Amino acid sequence: MSPLIYYLVAFGAYTIFIILLTGQSFAWKETKRSFYLGDSKVSFLPSLATFCATWISPLSLIGFSMWFYHSGYVAFWASVNGWMIGLLFFPFVVKQLRAARVASLPEWLEKRYGDVRVRKLVALTMIFLYVIYLVIQFRAFGIIVSYMLKLPQGFAATSLIYLFVLYTTFGGYLSVVRSDTLNLLLIIIGVSAAAWFCLPGGFTPAAALDIFRAEGAKLSFETVPWAEILPATATMFVWGLGVATNPQYLIRIIACRGRNDAYKMLVVSPYVIGWIYFCLTFFIMVCRVKYPIIGNFEETMAFAMLGQFLPPIAGTMLLICVIAAAVSTANSELLLAACSLCYDLIPLKEDEKEIQPFREERFLFANRIAIALIASAVLILSHAGLPGYIRLGTMSWTLVAIAYFYPLLTPRLIVKRILFAVLSAAIISQLLLVFGLQIRPEYAMVVVISGEGLAFAAAKLVEKS
Numbered sequence: 001m002s003p004l005i006y007y008l009v010a011f012g013a014y015t016i017f018i019i020l021l022t023g024q025s026f027a028w029k030e031t032k033r034s035f036y037l038g039d040s041k042v043s044f045l046p047s048l049a050t051f052c053a054t055w056i057s058p059l060s061l062i063g064f065s066m067w068f069y070h071s072g073y074v075a076f077w078a079s080v081n082g083w084m085i086g087l088l089f090f091p092f093v094v095k096q097l098r099a100a101r102v103a104s105l106p107e108w109l110e111k112r113y114g115d116v117r118v119r120k121l122v123a124l125t126m127i128f129l130y131v132i133y134l135v136i137q138f139r140a141f142g143i144i145v146s147y148m149l150k151l152p153q154g155f156a157a158t159s160l161i162y163l164f165v166l167y168t169t170f171g172g173y174l175s176v177v178r179s180d181t182l183n184l185l186l187i188i189i190g191v192s193a194a195a196w197f198c199l200p201g202g203f204t205p206a207a208a209l210d211i212f213r214a215e216g217a218k219l220s221f222e223t224v225p226w227a228e229i230l231p232a233t234a235t236m237f238v239w240g241l242g243v244a245t246n247p248q249y250l251i252r253i254i255a256c257r258g259r260n261d262a263y264k265m266l267v268v269s270p271y272v273i274g275w276i277y278f279c280l281t282f283f284i285m286v287c288r289v290k291y292p293i294i295g296n297f298e299e300t301m302a303f304a305m306l307g308q309f310l311p312p313i314a315g316t317m318l319l320i321c322v323i324a325a326a327v328s329t330a331n332s333e334l335l336l337a338a339c340s341l342c343y344d345l346i347p348l349k350e351d352e353k354e355i356q357p358f359r360e361e362r363f364l365f366a367n368r369i370a371i372a373l374i375a376s377a378v379l380i381l382s383h384a385g386l387p388g389y390i391r392l393g394t395m396s397w398t399l400v401a402i403a404y405f406y407p408l409l410t411p412r413l414i415v416k417r418i419l420f421a422v423l424s425a426a427i428i429s430q431l432l433l434v435f436g437l438q439i440r441p442e443y444a445m446v447v448v449i450s451g452e453g454l455a456f457a458a459a460k461l462v463e464k465s
Contacts, residue, residue, distance in 0.1 A: 006316040007148035014320060017182055018327070022175040031360050035172035035367065036103045036339055037255040044261040046177045050332075051252045051265055052272045053180035055083075056187050057329035058140030058300070061280065061322055063389030066299040068284045069306070072215070078232035079239060079390075080277050086243025087273075090253065090266050093408060097254050098262065104336075105247040106344040109407055117420045122403045123344035125427055126247065130337040131378055133396040136389050137330035138382040143300040144322045158379060169331040169338075169371050172364075173255060176331050183324035187276060190321025193314040194307070195279035198286040211282070214289045234442035235394060241449075242397025245404035248332050299388055338370040391441075395434065398445035402426050406452055415459040422455045 033039050042050075060083070067075035102108045106126065110119035145151060169176065199207050243249065256262040284306075287294075291309050294302050303322070307315040342363070386392060403423060407414055426448050433444035 003312050003315070004148075004150065006312050007319070010316045010320050011145070011148060011323075014182075014186070014323065018179055021178045021182055022171050030172065030364055032103055032343065032363065034174070035364055036335070036343070037251070038173040038177065040255050041257050042174075042177055042255050042261075043257050044264050046181060047252060047256045047261060047265045048268055048272070049184045050177045050180035050328075051249065051269050052276075053184035053187065053324070053328035054248050054252070054332045055269070055273055056184075056276055056325050057137060058322055058326050059136050059389045059393045060277075061187075061191075061325050062140055062300055062303045063136075063393065064277075065280060065284050065306075066302055067390060068281065069288055069294070069302075072288070074229065074232045076281065078235040080281070082236035082239025083243055084270065084274070084277075085236070085240040086246075087266070087270055089244035089409060090249070091263065093250065094253055094259060094262050094266070096411075097250060098256075098259055102254070104339050104344055105250055105404065106340060112411070113407065113414065113416050113419050115416065115420055118407075118423060119344055121420065121423055121427070123340040125399055125403050126340040127337050127345070127374075129396040129399045130333045130340075131374065131381065132386075132392055134330055134333050134337075134375075134378040135382045135386055136392050137326040137333070138378055140300050140389075141323060141326040141330075142382065143298070144304060144319055144326075147301065147304045148319055154383065165327060165330045165334060165375060169334045170368050173335065176335060179331065180328045183328035184272075186317070186324040187321045187328075188272070190317040190319075190324075191276050191279035191283065193317045194283040194310060197310050197314040198283045198290075200290060208282070211285050211289055215285045231440065231442065234440070234446060235390075238394055238398055238401065238442045238445055241401035241405050241445075244401075245408055246397065246400050247336055247404075248329075250408075251336065334371050334375055337374050338367045341370050341374070342367045394441045398430060398434075398441045399427065401445060402430055402448055402452065405449060406456060410456075413453075413456045413460060415456060415463055418455065418459050422452055425455075426452045 031039075060079075064075060064079045067079065096112075097108065100108050100111055102111060104123075106119040106123040109122055110116050142154070146155075171178075196203050199211075201207060252265070253262045256265060287306050287309065291306070294305055297305065300322075304319060307318045309315075310318060347363075387395075407419065407423075429451070430441075430444055430448045433439045433447070434441050
């Protein structure tokens with residue numbers, strides 16, 4: 001049977017399930033908190049599903065995989081270690097995040113430090129970085145669907161906006177959660193199938209051990225040049241801080257039904273995410289040992305071509321899991337970007353004469369328009385020849401860490417009266433170093449975040465003297 005038949009059936013089934021699942025989330029009566037947070041009443045299992053599904057993006061699947069395929073353990077050291085290290089910070093912020101009763105992280109900054117300018121500055125930064133990061137999702141979706149269904153890439157990417165992302169995002173947080181439950185299941189099935197069926201003679205413990213031995217023989221830091229180790233370590237640092245302070249994960253802590261559910265989500269999620277990375281890493285190990293014949297293709301297309309070495313059903317599930325990862329990350333980021341724009345940066349003026357339900361409906365209608373506009377802008381940028389996934393991801397999460405690391409994780413160090421000035425200088429410096437002087441984002445962030453710390457420490461000493 002032609003692979004196209006498998007792709008059509010799988011893509012059609014995914015579309016139907018997404019529509020059926022998320023269509024139940026559209027409510028007649030909505031508020032800001034229900035739209036952004038599901039009224040903070042999301043139970044443990046759905047919270048776990050949306051946390052993990054949002055975590056696994058095409059950057060995790062494709063960016064890491066192709067970096068590992070070409071560079072080996074350096075990629076694992078830089079990306080997976082960094083992502084998992086970021087998880088260690090979350091339990092320390094659960095209590096303070098949930099006590100604040102906020103709908104966004106910029107709002108939390110304003111309430112915590114009493115400066116509306118900080119809220120607007122960070123909201124503007126969030127819009128910018130999410131637009132950059134959304135390019136990854138749109139590009140991956142467009143290329144994979146184009147590859148599967150033999151459609152023009154522009155048309156395939158547009159279908160992501162107008163069929164999947166807008167539909168799921170328009171229903172608000174609960175709609176996102178419902179779609180993420182399906183997406184996480186598909187991601188787990190896809191990478192598990194790839195790991196199980198990737199060995200030419202079938203999976204056996206002995207054959208798997210041979211793969212680990214073959215790859216282990218290559219693992220010697222003496223053979224890895226410092227020119228690779230240094231940026232890899234800096235990238236690990238970036239990913240760790242970027243994950244630890246990322247609003248798309250922190251907002252899921254706030255949206256949990258209770259504090260205990262939030263802690264349980266953080267305890268269980270490393271096992272789910274770890275399984276996904278383990279399966280993906282093993283699949284790429286096999287490809288490095290058995291199928292080292294991929295040429296100089298674009299990274300998404302190269303990943304799709306690795307799927308050709310799998311049986312048709314397993315290869316189809318691997319490609320579908322990339323689509324699921326793109327949708328699960330894109331709808332979350334679009335919701336956060338619209339929140340930053342309409343709730344934090346330029347909220348609608350309230351008419352006191354307007355009845356409350358109509359006021360809420362007008363506000364949420366503006367959010368849905370914002371979602372459509374931001375998605376359309378990202379669609380255009382996804383065809384603009386921007387850098388690869390790892391580079392775009394690093395650009396985004398360096399800004400996240402610069403904006404949130406000190407205010408969120410070191411609150412006692414903060415001197416409130418200089419917070420806006422320090423964050424403004426730090427964000428502008430990062431942008432100038434990266435886009436003006438063409439310095440790698442991870443190196444620029446090390447300099448900038450060190451400068452932030454020195455500024456706050458000096459101001460603290462002056463305050464105490």
